[in-house]
Amino acid sequence: MMVSLCYIFLPIVVIIGLLRKCREHSWGRCKDTSDLQDRVFLVTGANSGIGKATVRELVRRRAKVIMACRDMDRARNCIAEIRKKISTGEMIPMELDLACLPSIYKFAQRVLRDFPEIHGLINNAGVYEPLKNRTLTKDGYDVHFAVNYLGHFFLTNLLLDKMKASVPSRIVVVTSKLMESGVIDFSNLNGEKGLTAKGRMNPAYCNSKLANVYFATELAKRLANTGVNVYMVCPGFTYTGLFRDVKRSWFHYIIFSPVALLFLRTAHQGAQTVLHCATDASLANESGLLYRDCKVYTSKKTLEPEVAEKLWKISATLTDLKYAK
Numbered sequence: 001m002m003v004s005l006c007y008i009f010l011p012i013v014v015i016i017g018l019l020r021k022c023r024e025h026s027w028g029r030c031k032d033t034s035d036l037q038d039r040v041f042l043v044t045g046a047n048s049g050i051g052k053a054t055v056r057e058l059v060r061r062r063a064k065v066i067m068a069c070r071d072m073d074r075a076r077n078c079i080a081e082i083r084k085k086i087s088t089g090e091m092i093p094m095e096l097d098l099a100c101l102p103s104i105y106k107f108a109q110r111v112l113r114d115f116p117e118i119h120g121l122i123n124n125a126g127v128y129e130p131l132k133n134r135t136l137t138k139d140g141y142d143v144h145f146a147v148n149y150l151g152h153f154f155l156t157n158l159l160l161d162k163m164k165a166s167v168p169s170r171i172v173v174v175t176s177k178l179m180e181s182g183v184i185d186f187s188n189l190n191g192e193k194g195l196t197a198k199g200r201m202n203p204a205y206c207n208s209k210l211a212n213v214y215f216a217t218e219l220a221k222r223l224a225n226t227g228v229n230v231y232m233v234c235p236g237f238t239y240t241g242l243f244r245d246v247k248r249s250w251f252h253y254i255i256f257s258p259v260a261l262l263f264l265r266t267a268h269q270g271a272q273t274v275l276h277c278a279t280d281a282s283l284a285n286e287s288g289l290l291y292r293d294c295k296v297y298t299s300k301k302t303l304e305p306e307v308a309e310k311l312w313k314i315s316a317t318l319t320d321l322k323y324a325k
């Protein structure tokens with residue numbers, strides 16, 4: 001009996017292992033390993049998942065990294081964990097709650113005061129709430145809209161002059177391929193009229209990731225020829241804490257595990273395209289493009305320039321960003 005089970009399962013395990021290796025190869029990796037001493041990066045959501053893996057690689061290459069996190073204990077634990085293996089670079093934990101506009105303003109003022117230059121801004125932090133939840137921030141915004149999009153819009157604009165003064169500099173906006181299912185409905189930007197789910201994913205998340213793409217596209221246009229480049233990144237389906245609030249049954253895990261083995265990246269693998277866009281010298285003359293698997297990704301989503309402009313103007317009003325005309 002045991003022997004015949006081995007005959008069935010062993011080939012399956014070997015085939016899945018080989019397919020996994022092929023997939024890993026197709027995900028690509030950041031090939032630039034140049035020294036980043038004297039380069040300053042700011043990573044939001046730096047204490048876990050893709051953000052943490054990004055910080056680890058940046059300090060390995062001797063960069064100075066401002067770790068913008070909402071929980072200082074988690075930030076310090078993350079630093080202690082990275083320091084067990086890597087002694088190079090510098091990690092500076094700083095408190096930032098992207099769900100709260102005054103917190104963003106306060107954080108940005110500290111950064112502007114304490115750091116003469118910022119060469120890389122990595123807008124990575126993100127949340128995903130289960131479909132049936134609708135969480136509003138203290139400012140009254142849907143949490144996806146606020147954290148994934150509006151908070152980063154505000155933060156980026158507050159730091160923009162510093163980024164311009166630090167050229168060559170880069171802004172990386174972490175989005176998701178799920179933005180292709182998103183819509184920008186100006187009559188329901190905050191989801192106040194309710195949202196209709198097409199599949200299992202929360203449409204508020206997809207919409208926020210599409211808003212990220214519109215924001216980055218418009219930002220790249222506004223920053224043309226300034227020396228500040230903008231990159232959009234889909235890190236790919238990655239094993240992190242992003243879906244921590246989504247409850248799944250044991251049955252789901254059994255069905256899902258072969259899919260996970262084939263498609264799910266580690267946080268280190270998920271961080272590769274972020275690192276590629278934040279540091280790779282070969283992209284020095286690129287801006288305004290979307291990347292996945294460490295190469296340009298051509299999305300099937302058609303972007304409308306007037307939507308990008310309108311979203312920018314509304315966001316500037318919502319964040320009281322008087323100078324972001």
Ligand SMILES: NC(=O)c1ccc[n+]([C@@H]2O[C@H](COP(=O)([O-])OP(=O)(O)OC[C@H]3O[C@@H](n4cnc5c(N)ncnc54)[C@H](OP(=O)(O)O)[C@@H]3O)[C@@H](O)[C@H]2O)c1
Nearest residue numbers: 045048049050097098099124125126176237238240241242
């Ligand atoms: N994982 C995937 O499959 C996948 C796929 C496509 C795109 N992405 C994107 O990749 C990015 C990173 O996500 P991840 O997968 O690495 O998930 P993660 O492990 O959950 O990391 C998200 C980070 O964002 C932080 N964050 C959440 N709310 C915040 C707030 N209000 N203020 C400041 N920071 C906040 C979290 O802090 P706490 O630890 O304190 O919660 C955490 O550090 C996100 O933008 C996500 O949308 C992920």
